[in-house]
Amino acid sequence: METIRITTAQALIKFLNQQYIEFDGKEQKFVKGIFTIFGHGNVLGLGQALEEDSGDLEVYQGHNEQGMAHAAIAFAKQKHRKQICACTSSIGPGAANMITAAATATANNIPVLLFPGDTFATRQPDPVLQQVEFPHNLSITTNDAFKAVSKYWDRISRPEQLMTSMVNAIRVLTDPVNTGAVTIALPQDVQGEAYDFPKYFFEKRIHRIERRPASKESIKDAVKLIKQKKKPLIICGGGVRYSEAGDSLKKFAEKFNIPFGETQAGKSTIEWNHDLNLGGIGVTGNFAANIIAKEADLIIGVGTRFTDFTTCSKYLFQNKDVDFLTINVSDFHASKLDATKVIADAKLGLESIYNELKKEGYKSSYYDEIAKAKEDWKKELNRLFNIEYTGKDFVPEISGHCDEVLEEFYNRFDSCLTQTKVLGELNNLLDEDSIIVGASGSLPGDLQRVWCPKKPNTYHVEYGYSCMGYEVSGALGVKLAEEDKEVYSMVGDGSYLMLHSELITSIQEGKKINVLLFDNAGFGCINNLQMSNGMGSFGTEFRYRDNNTGKLDGRLLKIDFAKSAEGYGIKSYTVKTIEDLRNAIEDSKKQKVSTLIDIKVLPKTMTDVYESWWHVGVAEVSKSSKIKDAYKDRLEYLRKAREY
Numbered sequence: 137m138e139t140i141r142i143t144t145a146q147a148l149i150k151f152l153n154q155q156y157i158e159f160d161g162k163e164q165k166f167v168k169g170i171f172t173i174f175g176h177g178n179v180l181g182l183g184q185a186l187e188e189d190s191g192d193l194e195v196y197q198g199h200n201e202q203g204m205a206h207a208a209i210a211f212a213k214q215k216h217r218k219q220i221c222a223c224t225s226s227i228g229p230g231a232a233n234m235i236t237a238a239a240t241a242t243a244n245n246i247p248v249l250l251f252p253g254d255t256f257a258t259r260q261p262d263p264v265l266q267q268v269e270f271p272h273n274l275s276i277t278t279n280d281a282f283k284a285v286s287k288y289w290d291r292i293s294r295p296e297q298l299m300t301s302m303v304n305a306i307r308v309l310t311d312p313v314n315t316g317a318v319t320i321a322l323p324q325d326v327q328g329e330a331y332d333f334p335k336y337f338f339e340k341r342i343h344r345i346e347r348r349p350a351s352k353e354s355i356k357d358a359v360k361l362i363k364q365k366k367k368p369l370i371i372c373g374g375g376v377r378y379s380e381a382g383d384s385l386k387k388f389a390e391k392f393n394i395p396f397g398e399t400q401a402g403k404s405t406i407e408w409n410h411d412l413n414l415g416g417i418g419v420t421g422n423f424a425a426n427i428i429a430k431e432a433d434l435i436i437g438v439g440t441r442f443t444d445f446t447t448c449s450k451y452l453f454q455n456k457d458v459d460f461l462t463i464n465v466s467d468f469h470a471s472k473l474d475a476t477k478v479i480a481d482a483k484l485g486l487e488s489i490y491n492e493l494k495k496e497g498y499k500s501s502y503y504d505e506i507a508k509a510k511e512d513w514k515k516e517l518n519r520l521f522n523i524e525y526t527g528k529d530f531v532p533e534i535s536g537h538c539d540e541v542l543e544e545f546y547n548r549f550d551s552c553l554t555q556t557k558v559l560g561e562l563n564n565l566l567d568e569d570s571i572i573v574g575a576s577g578s579l580p581g582d583l584q585r586v587w588c589p590k591k592p593n594t595y596h597v598e599y600g601y602s603c604m605g606y607e608v609s610g611a612l613g614v615k616l617a618e619e620d621k622e623v624y625s626m627v628g629d630g631s632y633l634m635l636h637s638e639l640i641t642s643i644q645e646g647k648k649i650n651v652l653l654f655d656n657a658g659f660g661c662i663n664n665l666q667m668s669n670g671m672g673s674f675g676t677e678f679r680y681r682d683n684n685t686g687k688l689d690g691r692l693l694k695i696d697f698a699k700s701a702e703g704y705g706i707k708s709y710t711v712k713t714i715e716d717l718r719n720a721i722e723d724s725k726k727q728k729v730s731t732l733i734d735i736k737v738l739p740k741t742m743t744d745v746y747e748s749w750w751h752v753g754v755a756e757v758s759k760s761s762k763i764k765d766a767y768k769d770r771l772e773y774l775r776k777a778r779e780y
């Protein structure tokens with residue numbers, strides 16, 4: 137047997153370079169690059185291997201481990217899971233910083249490959265710097281904390297373990313049903329240990345992502361069910377995008393006259409103004425999708441996990457005869473809501489049902505309800521895009537909470553822009569093929585409702601984990617995936633403050649991203665949530681501590697985000713009027729470096745809900761009558777929702 141004597145880390149890099157994906161007959165490298173933040177836990181092992189020979193892997197320098205891993209996730213999501221990036225951190229805090237990102241990947245079914253450094257396998261220097269000691273079990277390290285949020289986890293305690301471990305790591309990363317975070321913990325000493333690896337471990341490997349066909353029986357069941365129904369509604373989930381099944385879904389919808397709503401992950405599969413596209417559905421859905429969903433007698437969920445946001449905590453579907461049909465590669469997700477299930481790749485599943493249903497001459501019984509719902513929603517969009525602050529008498533979209541704050545904000549920030557008007561303008565100002573990136577706060581809700589994608593795959597919102605800090609890091613990952621497009625991070629002030637370290641990476645790499653920062657001086661959506669459930673404004677506005685009250689109820693914090701970004705070398709703008717916004721966007725398009733547009737938007741001027749409910753944990757007992765009322769409301773909605 138021919139062998140090569142190299143270190144564990146060198147073998148790992150050599151192996152990663154030999155992994156390829158084949159999908160629908162097209163072949164490409166699977167691992168584009170690796171994000172690194174070096175410390176003693178990885179620099180002399182993996183760092184040395186990368187310095188000596190990284191092969192075709194691009195080596196990026198991350199600036200926060202969570203941020204760099206979020207960039208890697210966004211890259212894979214934008215590539216529809218056909219190409220990934222790896223990430224390596226030091227041990228202890230560097231590793232722990234990646235745990236949130238691992239969870240983000242796993243919640244969203246997006247592949248990411250993580251290599252946290254680990255304590256010495258020999259235990260000779262224990263406790264090594266940054267080791268947490270557990271006297272009852274010396275084998276536990278920080279990296280065990282990844283187990284709860286990884287789809288595959290391993291620790292390489294001997295060099296030869298690398299071989300079976302990596303074969304299985306790639307198996308999971310390329311499996312559409314089980315993909316997510318793969319964590320391979322690498323003890324510091326083992327990374328540098330040499331072994332005679334067999335040459336066959338480094339042969340080129342092509343991993344075919346196979347489309348799972350549906351069984352004949354399940355197609356029969358699906359056709360039988362659809363034929364009994366008059367008003368079916370499709371929910372287009374992320375699985376449709378990852379399966380690249382947009383055209384099949386369109387054809388299916390058109391042939392049988394079935395409208396469709398979009399989840400956050402499914403949005404922009406098909407252009408927003410398609411006659412049957414009702415737009416965002418669920419808690420953050422719009423009027424058209426939710427009103428049709430309420431009456432639908434069949435919900436056809438394609439590639440969706442049916443999260444609480446999609447189903448309005450299982451309250452949305454109010455037709456007493458409603459049934460569920462699911463098309464999903466995952467039996468787990470397909471089995472939700474007692475559905476009739478077609479366990480299959482989205483494209484094949486849709487096409488198989490299409491072929492059989494066509495023979496039956498099926499058409500839904502919608503008359504003008506779809507067109508009418510869409511027309512009504514367009515009128516509402518037009519209203520939202522034209523909301524102007526009118527002074528003291530102004531009633532914001534989220535009214536009756538702390539209306540007086542709007543005037544205070546105006547006086548302090550000299551801006552009376554409403555968030556919905558800004559989004560309306562941006563819909564027109566950004567080029568059609570630009571990609572927007574979002575994740576948390578009030579923006580995902582607004583975007584799912586009012587963003588109008590004109591081109592496929594231009595809407596990238598991570599809402600499986602809704603992780604603050606993803607927006608800027610994610611924009612970098614998307615840019616690495618689609619270098620010739622303008623990429624816009626849509627981020628709230630709270631999330632931007634939490635994490636934007638990879639903005640520096642974008643400068644360093646010369647990969648231009650644009651940050652559209654919506655500064656409303658607070659955790660706006662949580663303020664809305666607490667106040668619409670009976671609480672006061674508590675701990676969610678960004679205010680100074682007042683010396684008299686001892687509380688955080690002083691003046692609003694005024695942060696010059698543009699100035700701060702300028703210090704990083706970002707081209708930045710402050711926006712207080714629509715004219716400022718137009719000028720800033722126009723100028724930003726001419727820039728080669730990353731840009732930041734600090735948009736001061738009035739609190740409470742984001743969109744409100746439409747025909748939806750979200751089940752949240754309102755207190756059962758309180759001295760406040762408002763909380764008592766909110767609790768009563770909760771029970772009333774709950775009575776109308778499915779139990780599971």
Ligand SMILES: Cc1ncc(C[n+]2csc(CCOP(=O)(O)OP(=O)(O)O)c2C)c(N)n1
Nearest residue numbers: 577578602604628629630631658659660661
């Ligand atoms: C890492 C993380 N921590 C906490 C939360 C809970 N959370 C969701 S939105 C939000 C506030 C977001 O504020 P901002 O980014 O300013 O957006 P706004 O709602 O004001 O538009 C918080 C704290 C989260 N989603 N992610």
Ligand SMILES: O=C1C[C@@H](O)[C@H](O)[C@@H](O)C1=O
Nearest residue numbers: 575576577578580602661
């Ligand atoms: O708790 C949350 C509430 C949602 O409105 C928000 O979009 C999300 O980021 C979140 O974490």
Ligand SMILES: [Mg+2]
Nearest residue numbers: 628629658660
């Ligand atoms: Mg905010």
